[in-house]
Amino acid sequence: MSKILIAFYSRNGSTEALAKAVAEGAQAAGAEVRLRRARELVSEEVMKAAPGWLENARRMNAAYEAPTTADAEWADGIILGTPTRFGSVTSELKAWIDGLGGLWAKGALNGKAGSAFSSTSTAHGGNEATILGLYPPLAHLGLVIVPPGYADPVMYAAGTPYGATSISGQNATPPTDADLAAARFQGRRVAEVAAVLAPLRG
Template identity: 45%
Template sequence: MTKLAVIYYSATGHGTAMAKIIAGAAEQAGAEVRVRHIAETRDPESFAQNPAWSANYDATKDLPAATGDDIVWADAVIFGTPTRFGSPAAQFRTFIDSLGGLWAQGKLADKVYAAFTSSQTAHGGQETTLLALYITLMHFGGILVPPGYTDPLKFADGNPYGVSHITGPNNQNPIADETAAALEHLARRVVTIAGRLGPADPA
């Protein structure tokens, strides 16, 4: 059974919703799944005036937070981060930057990786965020499995690098049907390719 870790940072809850869709599809595809959020590094008082951010923080703060061990455990990892000025969010980068010891031991290599993101506006740095993340995964020695246009539904969501969601200026947009379908496709594709490659060697 393929082991998939879905590791994400979410401020206003869209990443949390996207991670749940991926996890459900991966489980249906036969994977053992761990969903782990990346812990908030900001003081909650600093976003107290943002109801969506506060609500997502309250809903996830007591759930298991991601650690490097979750990546070591997995055969495949799907990362999620909102875009911040065309790059992954600082909270996400803080987690990635904590993995140096595991990287030095080779424990992040030879795993399947893919990613999803979100932004308030159309485009809004979504593609550059995914590409910036993938550069890091190349340093890991990871095996990148983007969705490409491997299913006709990708012509609806339009992102061959991963999956992206437009949250809207007030973070009001729910996950659209075509985005949910693209997330499910990404999950199935990652599980399928990881299964063909076989279990990752934890080194």
């Protein structure tokens, strides 16, 4: 059994839905899971300019704790989830990652499993670029990057070999069943690899 941290940011709920599916997959593999949502960096006035942002933030912040460095140290595997922002990771999730410097300095994350998933509102809005953009921080922190690849038939129907994805469109369409199946497989795969890696860390 492994311990999996899923640290994500979501604004309209698409990435949240993927994160929950990733958690289901990890739990199906016997993992203990912590699901955590990164917090906003902007004021409520800024959030009010985007319909639904403030309301969704309040709902999700009530449902999920914020990720901490203690969560990262606890975990055998860390899976990062984010919407795209101009083709890249959100500042909210990146701010949490940037706060892991103390763990990096003492090598506390070396040898743990790491993975990433993403959602976007447009068909070519940067899902793959965003996931690949999270690989360098995972590598710097010493994690062993675990992509889903095409190791399960569900990956031929949705997602990417780099990580689960979804496209919400302009109406915040939820992830499809195929998207969620890919996310569940990613969670299971990371949990299984993390369980193998954990004893090797000594």
